[in-house]
Amino acid sequence: MSLLTSIPATTDKMPSGAVAKGERRRELAVFLRSRRERIRPDEVGFALGGRRRTPGLRREEVAQLAGVGVTWYTWLEQGRDINVSAQVLEAIARTLRLDRLERNHLYTLAGISLGPARSDCAALPDSIQRMLDAVSPYPAIVLNARYDVLAFNDAYCKVIVDIGSVPLEERNILWLIFVSQDWRCSFVETETMRMHMVAGYRAALADHLGEPEWQDLTDRLLASSPEFARLWEQYEVAAPSNKIKLLDHPKLGLLRVEPANLWLTQLGQHRAIVYTAVDAATEEKFRILMDS
Incomplete structure (x- = not known):
């Protein structure tokens, strides 16, 4: 059950804009704390001595380095509704590296x-x-920012997962990777790929806080996958990657592919991903599979 649907019926419903703003403040608080805690005090000129209750920098140290008031920064990290300027955000961004x-x-x-x-x-x-x-025999799909699969070709079905046989409500790459068992092939560096995808989803979510569809997907992933929940708590953000990937297909064996991300600008946040062959052996295996 999502957080939005669990609110009692007798509670006054908040405007969607107010919900989104509150969600952004809470996410901002968690994000600032996670970035602050990863910086060692001695890296920015503070002594390691003294008793520290939390890892990384203290709030007052961040405030000092950024040139802002301690109370103001504390309120910001607590998710309070305060005015924030681009100039101050830039100082905080530099301080938190x-x-x-x-x-x-x-x-x-x-x-x-x-x-x-x-x-x-x-x-x-x-x-x-x-x-x-x-673009066949190269596997290709179109995703939105939430990783929902909006379109695909036959090569993608034969090489990675048969999207056509997946129920519509499960046609989401995060769901398929973390919950479903339908993958035709496995990514050799599965842990790295999963970390990057969760980080990409976290980055995209910032534009959609408070939206029921996003909240529902996040809640279902957290409830269904301990691995997703573990990576979610790390609070990393990332952009789509074009890094070469190794796939281990049950029939074709090892495939070396490089994803090409093609942003469909007229469709907003939608992008096509084409998995191109890196070497001649992978190219030949693709063609053999499509001809079979």
């Missing part, structure tokens, strides 16, 4: 836009399916 994606995540959670809002589109034009079919 955030990379580009983490910095963008910080701005999103704080409700400060870094650019024009992105549109979304639920329906895919027929040209997208034709594109996926045209």
